[in-house]
Amino acid sequence: MPAPLARPIVILISGSGSNMAALVEAARHGRWAARFGAGVVAVVSNRPGAAGLAWAREQGLATAVVDHQQHADREAFDAALMAAIDAHRPALVLLAGFMRILTPGFVRHYEGRLLNIHPSLLPAFPGLKTHQRAIETGCRFAGATVHRVTAELDHGEYLEQAVVPVLPGDTPEALAARVLTQEHLIYPRAVERLLAAG
Template sequence: MSSKQKNIVILISGAGSNMAAIVRTAQAQDWQGAFGARVAAVISNRPAAAGLQLAQSLGVAAGVLDHQGFDSREAFDAALMQQIDRYQPALVVLAGFMRILTPAFVQHYAGRLVNIHPSLLPAFPGLNTHQRALDAGCTEAGCTVHQVTAELDHGPMLAQAAVPVLPGDSAGTLAARVQMQEHLLYPQAIRDWLRSAACR
């Protein structure tokens, strides 16, 4: 196992439920002891994101970089990279981070940037995944953890979890069932990534 500290930086825009699931799992499973890994910081592009207080309550440093203070996506991403790189991250985790990232940002973190998407990719990349699954008559939905590449929601898949689509489901009820799986799948996929990294 590598003795080098593996810092994880999580990016959020809202409530931070997936972030919290990751932090709580990391603490409960002692990722620091097992892999030399810790969630070093949570950063939001929205000052009012509820996940910031949640991160602090879990003992994680929380910071804000408001995208509205920048004239371009490129300028914001450049500043965000500077803020993230203070922690020398082994992994950057997108957890409800509602920004389309520039190619320069994606390239900078190539191989160490992951996201979770609320569909069974390659089905339904982009937004409104649950309603689209219902409209298509799918009998199954779910979530996918994947590496982030320049093409939206098309990076190499790391893990998936499926849930049945039930009679009478709405987009909301389906989303709630999928999110329960997200909270289990995302921490496990990161743990698997850390285990693999420790063996390299």
């Protein structure tokens, strides 16, 4: 039985969890446990059917579901979500395709420890439908941003960005796929840099 990690990481997902998988693989291949005393210990989803949960279980990670539809309001959901996360005493909480707007109280609770990846070059296009908006606006470039989470949606210190071209005839789906390949690179890189900085 391996020793408990000094710096556990919890990842929140809502769907397939491709960024979650990229982070787990990066932790393994980058030897985060040996180098930083860090590693992913649990994956929590707000959707019982999230495909990423099965993959996480196959990797031997703890998983939990906190179904937002089972809670009366956002505050009640966030309180239950915090309880599920705090059971693992995380050094970092990583949002990876977690499709819920979090309350200011939740954000305050994890201040300095809460990161997100957003599929645009922030501050451009916060919120949803980023790829469609980039195409409709006539952007020549799009991308992704890893940032610290604050109470203001898709704001907070930018830790890493990647740029991809918007090609003639691009669809939102094609652009999203191109951006996603970069997300899988920059999210682990941003987290590793934070861990290395202590």
